[in-house]
Amino acid sequence: MNQATEAHPRSLLIHDGELADVRALLVSLGIPFVERFGAESPADRANPWDLVIASAKRILELKLPTSAHPPKQIAILAHDARTLRSSLRRSGTTLIVRRPVHPAALRALVVHSLYRGPEKRRSARVNVGAPVRVKLGWRNREALLVNLSVTGCRLLTNRPVERGRSFRLQIPSDVAGGRAVAVDARVVECLSSPDPALGRFITSASFAGVDARLHAQLTAAVAAHAEGPAVCAGAPPIAAGEPTVAEAALPATPGAESASANGAPPDPLDEEAAHVLMGRDLSRGGMRVDPNPLLAVGMNVRLAVHAETREAPMILNAMVVRDDGEQGVLLRFRDLSAELARYLDYVIHALPLVIDDDDDEGCLITELLEAS
Helix, strand or coil, X not given: CEECCCCXXXXXXXXXXXXXXXXXXXXXXXXXXXXXXXXXXHHHHHCCCCEEEEEHHHHHHCCCCCCXXXXXXXXXXXXXXHHHHHHHHHCCCCEEEECCCCHHHHHHHHHHHHCCCHHHHHCCCEEEEEEEEEEECCEEEEEEEEEECCCEEEEEECCCCCCCCEEEEEECHHHHCXXXXXXXXEEEEEEECCCCCCCCEEEEEEECCCCHHHHHHHHHHHHHCCCCCXXXXXXXXXXXXXXXXXXXXXXXXXCCCCCCCCCCCCCHHHHHHHCEEEEECCCCCEEEECCCCCCCCCCEEEEEECCCCCCCCEEEEEEEEEECHHHCEEEEEECCCHHHHHHHHHHHCCCCEEECCCCCCECEEEEEEEEC
């Protein structure tokens, strides 16, 4: 049976009737997919799938061609066994879901697995190159806004601003796309500029307290520069493809991506996927999560954990204490009550996921509720 809203669905669901809840989830998410009861068809084996979800039996029988970009494969297990895990890993299975699993956790996992390219989708960053004001306490300072996203910015300033210092960024209406924007921010890093003529210091900052209204304003400001940087009064014209003066002065920023040229709004599922964190190395002290542009060292975050034995999510507070690049970001839990600590111990020993590596450590699916 096919469930599709486009010509070539990129997701495949294979089972013998036991994954009806997964089917309902895909339908509710509006994800086009092909559903097979029993084995896949010969045509399925030639299709370039992005995601394959199947029962353990069916995923072990799956025969997909070798590809430079193999699909994510999720196996849903009714029971667990070490030998079965080993067989699934050898088959190329990416994640193994051990029932019971909370529906919200399963949803987060599917969204996270299907929408790949995190730097591109999670924090569109555009070059601006326009003057703004920075309010530090009672003082207002001039700065040059180098680039902007809904989660943070980079500035060129003539004075250093110490790491962890809070300030208020004031973006004028002509730069923000028609309406002035003021947002609270905190310095993540302040380095010497390679070109002091443009500003003696490069200040990177993350935004704090971004509610739905402010998020919409920042999104509009980002969209206003999706097709190129601002043109400042008195600045020389910029040839097509030539970097802005501010951009040329800065070292490259890994993961910085421009918004789409047509200014299209972000896909809601992409936005949801941006807030899904996969926790590893879990203990009472904290955990490691995959690299995520929404997180910066020094941030305080609130996380929701969906566990099968609780209807309401478990809420955890944590701090981002270290960024290990491709190895991930370390979070340290804060303010754990005795009840939460006990329940966390239970969750650690009853994780529904097994990572595709050589050990049997589980992975905790969490949702990022707030970062400041």
